[in-house]
Amino acid sequence: MSKFRRAVLLTVPALALGLAGAAIALPAHAQPDHDDGGSRHLTAAEKLTLEHADVDPDAPLQFGTDPLADVKAAAESTAGSASCQIGADDATALSIAMTWPETSPSGEPPSPMTLSRYDTQPSLGDPEGRAAGLWFHPGIGMWQLDSAGLGTDFTAGEAMDAKNAADRMVPFIVGKYCDAVNSGSAPADARASAWSDWVACNEGACEDVYNRVLNEGVTPVDGVGQYGGGEQRDCDFGGQAMACLFVDPAKAQGANWWADPAGGRSPVAAPFYVYRVGDGDNVSEVRYWLAADSGASTDVQATRPFGSDARGGLTWAAGAGLCDKTAHRGGC
Structure with missing residues (x-):
């Protein structure tokens, strides 16, 4: 659980790399209970x-x-x-x-x-x-x-x-x-x-x-890939083409104790897509669940602006329709 904060803009799958100036910040989540x-x-x-x-x-x-x-x-x-x-x-x-x-x-x-x-x-x-x-x-x-x-x-x-x-x-x-x-x-x-x-x-x-x-x-x-089992896909959302990653915990490569519902304290996410939206100082991460993957009655998405902690910075909404053009799934 790392606590270092730094501004960096990267893209999937062609990631822009680099190391910029750094500043340390402690995570602002949960209540302290142990010294x-x-x-x-x-x-x-x-x-x-x-x-x-x-x-x-x-x-x-x-x-x-x-x-x-x-x-x-x-x-x-x-x-x-x-x-x-x-x-x-x-x-x-x-x-x-x-x-x-x-x-x-x-x-x-x-x-x-x-x-x-x-x-x-x-x-x-x-x-x-x-x-x-x-x-x-x-x-x-x-x-x-x-x-x-x-x-x-x-x-x-x-x-x-x-x-x-x-x-x-x-x-x-x-x-x-x-x-x-x-x-x-x-x-x-x-x-x-x-x-x-x-x-x-x-x-x-x-x-x-x-x-x-x-x-x-x-x-x-062998057998542990670059994304540990995550699959690069070409997606379309609202008419905008984008690179996305499909993450199915059941397909994790390497140590996968955490993918077992009994392996930790939190729920395990249903398979989801993840991609970035925006540019410059207005970038967000979106995780998107197709109804067919989550079991919900509708697609659902959660958006986290870069620079924010997910523990208090998420916006949840019904998904507006994502098309996985690689696997021909979703709202294609």
């Missing part, structure tokens, strides 16, 4: 994340073959231009150490499709209760990019994209590490600083995984 030993309290969802952060020490650390290649490419590029001395292997380990504690404590390959399961605020569900699967998961992907912070200017599709996420996360994490080292921190303290945006790292789980990655290595696993 993390630092300067603030943890929310209920963050507490659950921390309680499930320990990775099975006897299980091999697995990672999707293609997503791992994306991380390694980003790490090699970043290490070559870093402001402190760091090798590509160290940059890789530093950048993926939190993905298992955050999304796959079993050691299985973290799924790029991962949907957060610990937030239960009613505001994340359809206020009209048209179907149980009309649920907006705020944290997305291997790095759990959350609409309250790090993922605030990403659609779910953009956050699931393993290459895009790696190109964003690796420079960010290595940059924080180098800032700490250049300020006089010891390497272990600098790593803790680099991971400070992930609650699962608060009690040493990421340091343990980091050392395992370097000492034991990572086992590449």
Whole structure:
């Protein structure tokens, strides 16, 4: 559950990449109920994340073959231009150490499709209760990019994209590490600083995984795609053609405990489409459920303006008709 806020505009499937100036902001969701030993309290969802952060020490650390290649490419590029001395292997380990504690404590390959399961605020569900699967998961992907912070200017599709996420996360994490080292921190303290945006790292789980990655290595696993099972589609909405991603949790690749209704606290979203609308400073993420997928009597859409937290920034409405031109589904 990451908490870093930054403005960035990306598109699916041809994502514009880059790293801009950053500012840290804490998520404004739920009520604090547990002290993390630092300067603030943890929310209920963050507490659950921390309680499930320990990775099975006897299980091999697995990672999707293609997503791992994306991380390694980003790490090699970043290490070559870093402001402190760091090798590509160290940059890789530093950048993926939190993905298992955050999304796959079993050691299985973290799924790029991962949907957060610990937030239960009613505001994340359809206020009209048209179907149980009309649920907006705020944290997305291997790095759990959350609409309250790090993922605030990403659609779910953009956050699931393993290459895009790696190109964003690796420079960010290595940059924080180098800032700490250049300020006089010891390497272990600098790593803790680099991971400070992930609650699962608060009690040493990421340091343990980091050392395992370097000492034991990572086992590449085939069958985990760029979107973790999400499918790129060509869609039409209101006569406007757009790229969209179809997300069906039942087709998740990699660790999929979160796709089991009993695997977390929140409902699991019914299959949905996700795309962005608008441009410039007026961009929003739209998640769209066909009635045939959700079981509701009508299509339903939820819209979140970029820069807003889904826990208080969603607008729900009956869908006006989406056509999936690739699969010939919906209002075609």
